[in-house]
Amino acid sequence: MAFARTCAVALVGVEGVVVEVQADLEPGVAAFSLVGLADKSLTESRDRVRAAVINSGAQWPQKKLTVGLSPAAVPKCGSGFDLAVACSVLAAAERIDPQVIADVMMIGELGLDGRVRPVRGVLPAVLTAADAGYRQVVVPEQAAAEAALVPEMAVLGVRSLRQLIAVLADEPVPEEPRDEAGGPVAAPGPGWGLPQPAGLFFPVGGEHPPDLAEVSGQRVARRALEVAAAGRHHLLLKGAPGAGKTMLAERLPGLLPPLSRQESLEVTAVHSVGGSLPPGRPLIDRPPYCAPHHSASMASLVGGGTGLPRPGAVSLAHHGVLFLDEAAEMSGQVLDALRQPLESGHVVVARAAGVMRMPARVLLVLATNPCPCGRHGSPAGDCECLPSTVRRYRARLSGPLLDRIDLRVPVEPVSRAELITGGGGGESTAVVAERVRAARERSLARYAQTPWRTNAEVPGHELRTRWCPVPGALARAEQDMERGLLTARGLDRVLRVAWSVADLAGHDRPTAADVDAALELRTGLRRGAGVAGSLP
Numbered sequence: 100m101a102f103a104r105t106c107a108v109a110l111v112g113v114e115g116v117v118v119e120v121q122a123d124l125e126p127g128v129a130a131f132s133l134v135g136l137a138d139k140s141l142t143e144s145r146d147r148v149r150a151a152v153i154n155s156g157a158q159w160p161q162k163k164l165t166v167g168l169s170p171a172a173v174p175k176c177g178s179g180f181d182l183a184v185a186c187s188v189l190a191a192a193e194r195i196d197p198q199v200i201a202d203v204m205m206i207g208e209l210g211l212d213g214r215v216r217p218v219r220g221v222l223p224a225v226l227t228a229a230d231a232g233y234r235q236v237v238v239p240e241q242a243a244a245e246a247a248l249v250p251e252m253a254v255l256g257v258r259s260l261r262q263l264i265a266v267l268a269d270e271p272v273p274e275e276p277r278d279e280a281g282g283p284v285a286a287p288g289p290g291w292g293l294p295q296p297a298g299l300f301f302p303v304g305g306e307h308p309p310d311l312a313e314v315s316g317q318r319v320a321r322r323a324l325e326v327a328a329a330g331r332h333h334l335l336l337k338g339a340p341g342a343g344k345t346m347l348a349e350r351l352p353g354l355l356p357p358l359s360r361q362e363s364l365e366v367t368a369v370h371s372v373g374g375s376l377p378p379g380r381p382l383i384d385r386p387p388y389c390a391p392h393h394s395a396s397m398a399s400l401v402g403g404g405t406g407l408p409r410p411g412a413v414s415l416a417h418h419g420v421l422f423l424d425e426a427a428e429m430s431g432q433v434l435d436a437l438r439q440p441l442e443s444g445h446v447v448v449a450r451a452a453g454v455m456r457m458p459a460r461v462l463l464v465l466a467t468n469p470c471p472c473g474r475h476g477s478p479a480g481d482c483e484c485l486p487s488t489v490r491r492y493r494a495r496l497s498g499p500l501l502d503r504i505d506l507r508v509p510v511e512p513v514s515r516a517e518l519i520t521g522g523g524g525g526e527s528t529a530v531v532a533e534r535v536r537a538a539r540e541r542s543l544a545r546y547a548q549t550p551w552r553t554n555a556e557v558p559g560h561e562l563r564t565r566w567c568p569v570p571g572a573l574a575r576a577e578q579d580m581e582r583g584l585l586t587a588r589g590l591d592r593v594l595r596v597a598w599s600v601a602d603l604a605g606h607d608r609p610t611a612a613d614v615d616a617a618l619e620l621r622t623g624l625r626r627g628a629g630v631a632g633s634l635p
Contacts, residue, residue: 103190103197106204106233107183108224109168109175112410112455113368115220115227119169120180120205122187127163133184135168138176147178147209148185155213155261160192174453178208179218182237185209185260186267195267204228204236206246213260214275217241223368225249237263240277244381245371248364308353312527314346316517321347323508323620325531328354329538330554330599332592333441333463333503335426335496338510340473344466347510348390348422351464353528355386355419356536362418365458369417373410387419393428401436401446402457408448413440414457426465427495434500437463441503444556460556465504467496477512505555505592506620538602554598559591568597568609576614584622593617 101124108115118135131145152159166184168175183205190197206224208216221242226249228236235253238246243256257263258275265272314321320336324347327334334351336344358366366383370376377383391399391412398404402411413421423429440446444460469475470489475482484492501507542554545566551557557566576593579585585593596617597609606613619625 101191101193103187103200105183105187105190105200106202106228107168107180107206108204108227109173110177110220110223110227110372111174111453112408112457113220113223113365113372114456115224116170116173117204117227117231117233118173118175118180120183120187121167121169122184122191123165123167124160124162124191125165129161130163132165133168134165135171136174137168137180138174140178141175141180144178144181144184144209147181147211148188150211151181151209151213151260152185152189154211155259155264157189157194157264158192160188164188164191177218178216179206179220179224181209182207182215182260182263186263189264195264199267202233202235204233206236206242207239207257209260215239215257215259215263219374220368220372221245222248222364222371225252225254226364226368228252245367245376248367248382308528309346309350310528311350311353311531312525314343314350314525316513316525317343317347317510318525320508320510321525321531323506324351324354325535325603326596326599326620327351327462327464327506328532328535329603330505330542330595331462332505332555332596332599334465335501335504335507336464336466336510337469337507339477339512340468342510342512344510345422345424348420348424348464348466349388350528351422351462352386352388352420354532354535355462356532356539358384358386358418366418369410369414369458373415375415387416388422389416389419390422390424393423393425395429395433397430397433397436400433401440401459402448402455403450408450408453408455410455410457411446413437413446413459413461416461417458418460419462420464421461422464422466424466425468427467427492429495431495431497434495435497438499438503463504465496469493502586502588503592505596507623508620509623534603537605538599541602541605542598554595554602557595557598559588559594562591562594562598566598566608568594568614569611572597572609572611572614574611576618579618579622584624589621593621596620 104119104121107118107120109118133142133145149159186200186205189195190200206221208218210216217239221238222245225236225246229249229252236246237255237257240256240258243254246254262272262275323334326332328351336347338344363382363384366387370383389412400411401413402408440459441463446457446459448455470482470484470492472482472484475484475489543552546552576585576590580590597614600613600616601609
């Protein structure tokens with residue numbers, strides 16, 4: 100009897116479980132059994148692995164072969180186990196030393212010709228391996244840069260199974276043609292036998308981000324964008340078609356500060372699992388921007404799909420902006436599915452095949468027209484919609500969802516004078532982003548010894564007891580609550596927005612003017628100097 104083992108990772112969302120891949124050879128009729136709760140694509144690895152081993156110049160053992168994936172109770176899916184299965188079989192057949200691969204994590208799909216193909220979820224898989232104490236990992240060459248993001252991990256990127264056999268057997272490494280679809284070459288970590296390339300080049304694609312100075316007029320909406328970026332507050336833009344709602348939303352990511360190292364790893368892990376990492380960019384260091392079509396299904400928005408669920412748009416926009424244009428045209432059930440993630444910062448999707456928990460701490464921006472024709476309330480007075488039609492249209496955004504939106508801003512049509520003068524000398528994205536950065540630094544310093552980072556995350560109880568506004572500042576907000584214009588959650592959200600307004604203004608605590616501005620941004624009713632008084 101011959102036995103060998105190595106390791107791989109089974110992913111459920113961005114959370115992984117270390118799987119021991121065991122191979123056992125016994126005398127008997129030649130057969131290949133794969134056990135351990137494998138899905139269809141993993142079961143098919145028997146044919147892929149056999150063809151890859153033979154086409155790599157190694158001999159396939161003509162014995163009874165059993166490959167076990169332990170723990171057996173954990174569902175396993177995908178083709179990322181191919182490399183581990185092949186190496187465990189070759190070690191059991193004594194083509195390579197079983198001790199060499201016993202503590203090595205292997206991730207990758209095998210082609211029939213022996214080439215190693217990239218798979219989804221390399222970064223969260225390597226993070227799981229690092230947390231479990233593993234320090235060596237083998238991945239496809241195209242994913243080596245992604246795996247190398249994990250500190251203190253020796254990464255070997257290979258192009259083919261033939262190369263990996265040579266490294267593990269301490270033989271000369273053969274040259275292999277580079278896959279035309281491959282990504283950048285990454286240097287192997289210490290202790291690996293492949294030569295280090297002369298230089299590493301990770302091209303950063305993408306166009307110039309749109310500038311806020313291109314937006315004409317819209318002083319209040321621009322200020323709302325700045326407040327939303329400073330405190331990560333959810334935003335509703337309501338106005339006629341062509342007023343500039345989409346233009347404003349597209350410029351919001353440029354106001355957000357760059358992601359921290361931890362946030363970058365979280366965002367990159369989600370996009371790695373979703374298969375949406377930008378080419379040549381192993382690490383996402385800018386807040387993502389996701390704008391699904393208004394016909395998006397619930398599974399595409401919150402996550403789901405057949406078998407084990409996949410991350411949806413709310414997770415792909417983690418630590419970034421989720422923009423839902425034409426929100427009133429979306430399904431009410433789909434929109435209401437966002438209510439829980441907006442409160443908790445994560446989404447849990449349960450299916451028969453398993454439960455997935457994905458991060459979903461987003462800045463949500465909704466844009467909608469005032470009515471089906473979009474002309475309700477316009478100065479021309481040419482709206483053709485019946486009052487009942489307008490009420491039904493607006494009711495598509497449910498009260499519980501709107502109660503979670505901190506800022507509700509009307510976007511008025513741009514006047515001829517504002518359009519001709521190019522926005523009246525509006526500030527650029529760089530100028531506003533600098534104020535947002537300073538406001539974020541103030542909030543970070545304030546919450547340094549807490550689990551919170553932005554004003555939108557702080558519970559209302561803490562803001563009312565630990566970080567109070569100046570005495571009497573909440574007088575108008577308390578009156579609105581007594582009159583039914585604010586709920587208890589709405590009052591907490593007004594207080595959070597007031598802290599963001601105060602941070603932008605450099606105040607140590609929110610003043611009555613800051614609270615008035617927050618009330619106007621939430622209710623649309625002018626209070627004192629209001630938003631206009633807080634404009635720079």
